[in-house]
Amino acid sequence: MLIDAFSWLMVILILISSGAMLIGKDWRIQLGALAMQYLAAFWLITRHQPFVVGSAKLVTGWMIVAALGMTRLSLPETDEDQPTFGPESRWFSMVLLGIIALITAGATPRIEAVIPGLGLSVIAGGLLLISTGLIHLGLTSEILRVIISLLTLIAGFEIIYAAVENSILVAGLLALTNLGLGLVGSYLLLAGSTPTVTDLEEDME
């Protein structure tokens, strides 16, 4: 009972972090939300998988957040005003979050009926993350936000997939995939942003 209640608390954490991810445009808020999502994913994964597998997910996730954060920190800040109208506006994001929450509430019992034994909280958490990832992906073309969206989507998928597939190899490969995606994100953020050796030599001349 207490475990169930805690699982639902994690679902609420996912909802809050999804909101922060969609509404907050600052990269620090986005990465903070991602870190929170990994904490919730850790708990929901351990409902069906051993503690070690869940903690591997948590550690990998936080490593990715750290890598992306350190990369972004090394880049110059850009001042972007929050638009008041259109897909980038705060109100639009809040409406989208509401739609995601409604769809999740509607779909969760139906999925539980099709695949019994997953657990309502696990399905709800997974669906919330998948929907947030997809919606976020549709709203942005900025590299950091695209990578965060993909990581969110995969985290949601992993929560549900962990309930049906308990292979350690899959857990390991998924962790590597997440880590790879984080590193690809860091690489793409850095690509073209730092002067090459030749540029520096030209400047000195």
Added chain:
Amino acid sequence: MSAPAIWIFVPFLVGGIILFFIHERFSAAIGGTIAVLLSLSALIFPIDTALLVGTVSLKISASVQILGRSFIFSTADGPLLAVIYGVAALWFFGTQASGTANRFVAIGLMIVSLLTASIAVEPFLFAALLLEMAAMLVIPLLVPPYQKPKRGVIRFIIYQTLAMPFILFSGWMLAGVEASPGNIGLTTQAGTMLGLGFAFLLAIFPLYNWIPLLTEEASPYATGFLLWALPMFTVIFALDFFDRYAWLRTSPQLSSAVQFAGVFMVASGGMLAATQRHIGRMMGYTAIAETGLIILAMGIKSAEVVHVTFLLLIPRGLELAVWALGLSIIKREAFNLQFSDVQGFVRKYPIAVIAILAAHLSMTGFPLLAGFPSRLALSQELASQSLFISFWTYAGLLGLLIGALRTMAVFVMAEENSGWVVNETWIQAGMLGLGVIGLFILGVAPQVLQPFISRLPALFEHIGQ
């Protein structure tokens, strides 16, 4: 020694060593030689069969266990491994001539080894994860550290990442379909998820928009390698699905959907290629049309499905390598590959231009070139099944031919008094020359592939037998 250790771990390790310890000047030679050795060893040493060398008995064991799951190669995998590493060797030797990034050979070896692992992993569904990891390794090849990433590469990584969950989850659902084949709802859901997964992976219409973008913005050689490697292994993965699940093979709806997707790609790719004014994008659209042909081959209702599919896949590696090498050489001077920038280039880079045109014509199915026998075989199969599909396939191929003729016209539009010079280095000329000769050999004597192709159906228990 086990087969997965030789054909997966060794190339991955060598790739790592080249990346960190070997000077770029030697990387092409070392990587190419390793790939050739792996190809020859796959051809010479049978897997899981004792071989007597003098008084010593040698046996390459078939499998290795990692984290409770197996990586297995059977005896039937030998010819496939020989083809994979043989074509990979061509790409690696070509890097020296193309002047591509020094990391190409190292990362390329790692990519090929990961993709090879996708053939060996059991349960085979986990291949989706290995394909995703290989796709991520391609990124440093597509975006050099000094260049800002553009739309094409972002779309590529998004689509490849979206494919993975669809395929993994559909695989789990397919097990349920096998247990209760009468459940129409579950079957439809599993089929839709599987279709979406492969649509993302194989860049099926309309999800192929990243290909022309990439061929425009990234290095042609790296993009060409990507357009060879990923579809090749994805097709093998898809054939595995057809082989394992009886309802996928027998479903008329799925067969129609596969053929429709294929013909749409051939027709749209061909027609769009005919209207391009950028020779990089031209290669992209031609590759799209050829992927369509491969999908069409996978959908034919015949025992020849494996033969025809591999007859298309194997020359594709050579065609794209020659084309991409030619483009890389020209791009060094032209920078932008717009028609206006490469006008009259036949008098400056005659060998590169001839190679590009030969590869382009080969992919349109021009007689005497490598693409002709496979298109002939596919046409025979299609003509007996659907005239509608045959018509649109030819319409697509006609579009590719128009594209080739337009490219040729642009290349020969030189100023009247400009002289002929050969600007290619001897390595470039040699590599391109060998590639073009290879295209002619595969076109005139396609039976040279027979020793490989005749043994490939053994890879699949149910299809093509």
